[in-house]
Amino acid sequence: MVVTEELADELPAEVVExxxxxxxxxxxxxxxxxxxxxxxxxxMLLAEQxxxxxxxxxxxxxAEAVRKAYAPEVGDRVLRSMARRAPADTxxxxxxxxxxxxxxxxxxxxxxxxxxVRGLVASTADTTFLLGGLLQGVAxxxxxxxxxxxxxxxxxxxxxxxxxxLVPEAxxxx
Numbered sequence: 001m002v003v004t005e006e007l008a009d010e011l012p013a014e015v016v017e018x019x020x021x022x023x024x025x026x027x028x029x030x031x032x033x034x035x036x037x038x039x040x041x042x043x044m045l046l047a048e049q050x051x052x053x054x055x056x057x058x059x060x061x062x063a064e065a066v067r068k069a070y071a072p073e074v075g076d077r078v079l080r081s082m083a084r085r086a087p088a089d090t091x092x093x094x095x096x097x098x099x100x101x102x103x104x105x106x107x108x109x110x111x112x113x114x115x116x117v118r119g120l121v122a123s124t125a126d127t128t129f130l131l132g133g134l135l136q137g138v139a140x141x142x143x144x145x146x147x148x149x150x151x152x153x154x155x156x157x158x159x160x161x162x163x164x165x166l167v168p169e170a171x172x173x174x
Contacts, residue, residue: 019050023057032127102133 022045029037045051066075101120108116124130142150 015053019053019057022050023054023061026054027058027061034128102130102137105130105134106137 022041026038026041026045028034029041045054066079069075070078101124105117105120108120121127121130145153
């Protein structure tokens, strides 16, 4: 990005880039139904009084998406329709728990069906529930592992992915 001249009332380029990153984080959390990440990012924005910048960028992203997807007259109709049916409670992320089919995902992984796995993940509106179902399936299989297998598997995972990452407690900072 080339900045030739900064106007007096214009945000510095670094602030704009930071706001873009925050807008993207907020959109990703909303899109994937991650209420915790969405709430966390929103709380940070409100605490730092940067909601105006991020709201502007979110509106810009939405306008660009509509502009690229629809002809101008169609885009306006789509936006009017969305405005009419906007939910009364906009604080919650759209979640579709029923679309998460962890059993099919486990079967596809076991069969080595890469396209099936990709399709399942792509078609699941809320990957949080898909991941939760997958973890539940793994937890149910753990008692079936022969003695010592779990230690071998975790050692191999640590070797492949580096040292055990520090996972902060969920309520840290509260």
